[in-house]
Amino acid sequence: MNLLKAEKVNVSKIMGIKIILLILFSFIITCHMPVKAAVILQYHHIDLTTPRSTSTSPERFSQHMNYLAENQFNVVSLETFLSALTTQESLPPKSVVITFDDGYKSIYENAYPVLKEKGFPFTVFINTQPLADNLSQFMSWEEIIELTQNKGLIANHSVTHPHLIRRLQDESFSAWRERVTNEVLKSQKLIESKVIKTVRAFAYPYGEFNLEVKKILKGVGFWAFGQQSGAASMNVDPQAIPRFPFGGNYGAMNDFILKVNSLPMPVTRVELVDEKGNQLNDHQLPPDVDRPKMRLELSDDALNVSCFGPGGALEIQSSPKGNWFVLKQDLKPGRSRFNCTAPSSKKGQFYWFSQPFIKPNPDGSWYSE
Template structure:
């Protein structure tokens, strides 16, 4: 997402009911929209994988044995595995999201999906989606599926969708690019990949999974203008207020995704929010998760339906652990006491639902560049 977002998500959260030793923080992608939402919310989640193998980049691989454990857990605990299209359509049509429901996705099109994941999922009759960069497939890079293998997946009912032509850092302009040429390059890469997928496989969903999970407001606006749904590479349950240009997914790989961690993630539920927004320290409203160069301690504002739940919310910041929450009845203000690090960061807020093993989650990602405006290296 390949380089995956270094999420640093382990957090210690204690409640009177459950004490979890390690909890992966859940991310709601995109700046939270100021939409009025009320009532209880059921939960559906999108799962994301890269490599299904024992070797390869540690941050993006899930062993075949652990992947099998994930699938066995879903079956044993009566989760429904559905097509990604069903969840996207429910959000578009403002229909209730089914509880205990998951969609399974893979990024990049690695051949381990064909050799290891396909047999397990096909045996269970479960649908899934693969987001591909078309350049590695067209150029027959080692370790990626071929078009013939992707055709075999398609014949098995698998959805193949867009990860752009090349695996760019989409937020970053290349040398000499102005805003217009940067957006033209991104659009051309998205359209080229969509055309290749349609030509080779006859599939044309107009869904884009962001390479590296990186996006900003301008990229989201571009996707909306193109009529695409965007999927990001950070975690969180779907909600009625989820932004269709930055849908959350639970990413598995590296140290994240042992079976206990997996059980927590698939059971999460969204908060019932009336409003949520982000401001600078001076009170200026922010609409972009890519922070201004002068901003390092943004403020997340949450307005919950339920004051009792609001009183129980705990919040965390990347690299800083638990952070203060200012409360005023239904309304919360959350701000890191120290500057967020350069790179990827997030605020994560959670509360127990009252149902054993289930938590409400809402989280906000941020990106910070170097003070001189240059991008950090990875």
């Protein structure tokens, strides 16, 4: 009997070890599986003395980069990411792209040394007029060229950093299209004349775009990046690629860790309507639309989606077509977003989707910045 009991104990131990090994093997395989998504980070100033809403302190930026290095993230170049979008090939697991907008001097002084030390590739989207004007708060061409010699890529952020969606007084639609096209192409031409290598990638000034601006970017052959948050899948809209903006209230380590570990929400369709149920074909809202409603279609209906907007959690209204997410208060003029998340099967990791909105003043004029 004692021998039989011993044999049973040994069998139990062996089975236990096999289960543990199977779990470990599954974990290792999962951690090294290629993926079809990346998280794109967006910064502006890396400084303590610049406007808080668009500034990340040098200390916090270093903490972000240290977290990536210490937790086996794969920092890939923008060029690698765009190549994967083109070919629909997979990226390394935990892929991250680092980007900066505007080309501020603090990027060169405070971010570049950290990136160079870690060997991380990065992209700076520059608007070219400040360089022509020799503005002291922006990098010089000499500094920009040095970045390109150390894994830095320079891309397009327009010439003058305008609100592209806004027409000038008495400006016709065709004249507006020509002006926006020139903002893109003139900047690109100058960048190509200054650096050895670039890409046809554009970051929308202020993160603002609408359907017509997207058509212009598509027509001249550019990928385009916004400031709406969320991880980017291989099925992303090529002229509305999301990035996670950091600065001001955004970027504390718990916030950064949550976002850099996020997954793209498997959205197959977004439907927007106004208060009366009329279809909205653009996220640039008419002046009289105060409470747009949103419905998401997902490839995984089992996800438990929660959405938040100005005023907090959005209400859920059931309908035969699915759930509508509804604001509890009117949208104010300006830029806003519905941010939607859903827990994944991995603890602490969430699916993420962001729907931007742009609302003019009630009289149709534009708000001031």
